Amino acid sequence: MSDLPGIDIRTGAEGAMELALTGAWVMGAALPDLESLLSDPKVADAPRLRLADGGIADWDSILLTYLRRLEARIKDKGGTVDRSGLPEGVARLLALAEAVPRREDTGTGGARPGFVARAGAAVIRLGAEARDMIAFLGLAAMAFGKFLVGRARFRGSDLALVLEDCGPKALPIVTLISILVGLILAFVGAVQLQLFGAEIFIANLVAIGMAREMGALMAAIIMAGRTGAAFAAELGTMQVNEEIDAFVTLGISPMEFLVLPRMLALALMMPLLCLYADLMGILGGAVVGIFMLDISPIQYFNQTKQFLDMGDFAVGVFKATVFGILIAIAGCLRGMQCGRSSQAVGMAATSAVVLAIVLIICADGVFAVLFHIMGI
Amino acid sequence: MSMAAHIDADDAHIVVSDLDMAYGSFVVQRDLNFTVRRGDVFIIMGDSGCGKSTLLRHLVGLKAPARGSVAINGESLWDLDEDAREAAMRRFGLLYQSGALWSSLTLAENIALPLGEYTDLSKAEIAELASLKLSLVGLAGFEEFYPSEISGGMAKRAGLARAIALDPEILFFDEPSAGLDPISSARLDELILELRDSLGATVVVVSHELASIFAIGTNSVFLDAEKRTMVAEGPPKDLLEACTVPKVRTFLRRGAE
Structure with a gap:
């Protein structure tokens, strides 16, 4: 439980670059810095990244938010992510969170109007x-x-x-x-x-x-x-x-x-x-x-x-x-x-x-x- | 709080022993004895007024038993001091019948409130978690909405998002299907199962929606309003096949004998 969350960058079995998650990914733990991970040349240049369980001791929702942020950044750069190596529950929850696409046309509830608009x-x-x-x-x-x-x-x-x-x-x-x-x-x-x-x-x-x-x-x-x-x-x-x-x-x-x-x-x-x-x-x-x-x-x-x-x-x-x-x-x-x-x-x-x-x-x-x- | 907990099929999670429930001198139910195993989807059913919701209030520690005990992970809730009981209650997620969202807060704030109270996370992390929970129940993009601006079915799902805010180990549902159309109700059932499997949580559901009971229930008790005690226990499908209590048979066959 006490081991810190970490990510090992390694070459996986099929030659793809692998990000192996280790340690306890729980709320309150110090998570690895996303920027330094992404700026690593091995990660930055890889067209396809595989997420893998390198010995996850424990996890909760904070792992999901971290992975969502990581995936979004990689996809922005044109890379792809393979979740097949993640624990089953993690992969399923990530898939569930994407099952219903984000509603953009929600109309109300967006940005609050400015002062002049409110006065009017x-x-x-x-x-x-x-x-x-x-x-x-x-x-x-x-x-x-x-x-x-x-x-x-x-x-x-x-x-x-x-x-x-x-x-x-x-x-x-x-x-x-x-x-x-x-x-x-x-x-x-x-x-x-x-x-x-x-x-x-x-x-x-x-x-x-x-x-x-x-x-x-x-x-x-x-x-x-x-x-x-x-x-x-x-x-x-x-x-x-x-x-x-x-x-x-x-x-x-x-x-x-x-x-x-x-x-x-x-x-x-x-x-x-x-x-x-x-x-x-x-x-x-x-x-x-x-x-x-x-x-x-x-x-x-x-x-x-x-x-x-x-x-x-x-x-x-x-x-x-x-x-x-x-x-x-x-x-x-x-x-x-x-x-x-x-x-x-x-x-x-x-x-x-x-x-x-x-x-x-x-x-x-x-x-x-x-x-x-x-x-x- | 860990979701990675190993699920052992025979592991007792909630043990109810010799429980009597009463309001003042009025006894609602007596001599309740049953066990909810880890990973179960446990259904509490019974006719109207039998005390299903009261039993739920006992299980989550909102009401003290008149006699007997409710033990979670081997610890009786009411033997703990108040702080310890509150800490134990934090490991529960409860979805109320109408969602019970706080109407003065947006959906994101509804979920962020318990996170802000009980974790040391930064504002950005909490916002991200709230967004994740809303995505999990299919409400991505509704973060800034107020409860009065969404439909009843959505409010129920938002209530579920709040119930799973703290990654609970037991999820309680009070009549999840009430007021939902069959499609939404079936989707909610799927969502309950999906969350149970991926979170590794135990689920307790108060329901009298037969379709839902058979679809998701792995075990159940039946409370009788007249006898004021439980009259049947077992997986709902087995009860349908083999239960000899007339009332339970009639209930599970929708009135047909």
């Missing part, structure tokens, strides 16, 4: 993606229309499951985040308002900030990360397993069966989550007001009640409903577009979250301008 392809893809998204919106709207006239096909139990998942099960995280956001708002405001001795207005700041803006926004961002990603991963895995194809071939619209219940669930649950987040945020603000600024609980409550009207809540709830639909659309769109590999599922989930958050913030910006103009 990305722009074209962007256009196609926009088209896909509009088409998806159209299909979703049609499915919703069917639902309104009571002809959409999906199972009530599916809707109930999704409702549970994006409603009650989201409460703990929404509680935590909303209380903290209320706290943070109050802290940021407190420092400034104390300068004017106007600490009591902390209640206004937190209440209006939560009800109009932060409640809906934070609930939406939590749900985008939690539920939007889950939708994309679920539908993506179904795409990988050809379950979506199975729906289509059976004439069941995946838009109605899979996407619609998810959209409905988020559209129904987001307003409730938003209201809940509003209250939790106000609670968080109250903690700061009562314990740090020494405002009495009654005072804080009255101040909040006096300056907050239902309109503020309505603005938040309306926005939350829209955000919910956007999250569901982003998650389901990315899930339905998912490729057919496990890697694609991960990418779908990531891109669903990114898309949902971008859509939420953009929509929020539009609403801010609209509500300002409309004076709401």
Whole structure:
């Protein structure tokens, strides 16, 4: 086993030049230098070389790769190689490796395109993606229309499951985040308002900030990360397993069966989550007001009640409903577009979250301008 | 790792003794006793749900026996410490039902990964070996393809190329014919035999594809799902001629008594 691999150059029985392999040709052993072997005049000038077993102690795949390289070089120079002296297994494996010729017309998978080509392809893809998204919106709207006239096909139990998942099960995280956001708002405001001795207005700041803006926004961002990603991963895995194809071939619209219940669930649950987040945020603000600024609980409550009207809540709830639909659309769109590999599922989930958050913030910006103009 | 190992026909390679397999308290199969000789193409057959794939998981050391032992080259896998068991498992090549290629890697990278992990070879040598293995299964030129870009039959062959990456001494196949057309299936059978002969490897196949069983099997066991133990053992052709167990006869005659 320990003897090094080597090659003896000798004249064989029929007068042909013979390369006799000796030693252990195993992975990790130092193989004879191919260049110096080929530059040997006896080898370089021989028209025909015979490979022979000169006492091979052991061998594995590394011998095969060495011989393939050697043969390729000899053939390049116009020589021929005779394998008849090799151990049977070696000769058979070499023959097997050549049995199916190398495919050259494989098309994809060749050289990767350059930077300019990739940039161009990305722009074209962007256009196609926009088209896909509009088409998806159209299909979703049609499915919703069917639902309104009571002809959409999906199972009530599916809707109930999704409702549970994006409603009650989201409460703990929404509680935590909303209380903290209320706290943070109050802290940021407190420092400034104390300068004017106007600490009591902390209640206004937190209440209006939560009800109009932060409640809906934070609930939406939590749900985008939690539920939007889950939708994309679920539908993506179904795409990988050809379950979506199975729906289509059976004439069941995946838009109605899979996407619609998810959209409905988020559209129904987001307003409730938003209201809940509003209250939790106000609670968080109250903690700061009562314990740090020494405002009495009654005072804080009255101040909040006096300056907050239902309109503020309505603005938040309306926005939350829209955000919910956007999250569901982003998650389901990315899930339905998912490729057919496990890697694609991960990418779908990531891109669903990114898309949902971008859509939420953009929509929020539009609403801010609209509500300002409309004076709401 | 050596392929030049001398094949002695009566040399026991895998010895299964008194093996019970269980998931928790649910016993899948009990009292399994059989020997796979060096150079065998050993078939594990049985009706659906009898635990064929579970037995395979026991043979390759992915699952510990509830009782009894699986010995490879005289060493019981579960008597070894974890490092030694992992080293032993490296001498196995396993082809999964669907190929189980890593989807984020190209075919060449799929084969190069174990080589890079367990050998000190240079990048160029590893690339050359990966290329060789793909050529051996008839996929030369597909090095840069991703698993999602090739057909199911090709994925299976690529999985085989990965299974032989480390020059295994035992090759395990889980349903190699499943999902393949008869021509591809027959070619895969030929490839299995060719690799067995030239690599000098022992082959263990889980299969219920009769054509394939008779074409390549040199020995076999039959697991019964109801009795939860093996009910027949021997070369498949002999079982077809002489086995008196009704279920085995029916199985080997495709339902005809």
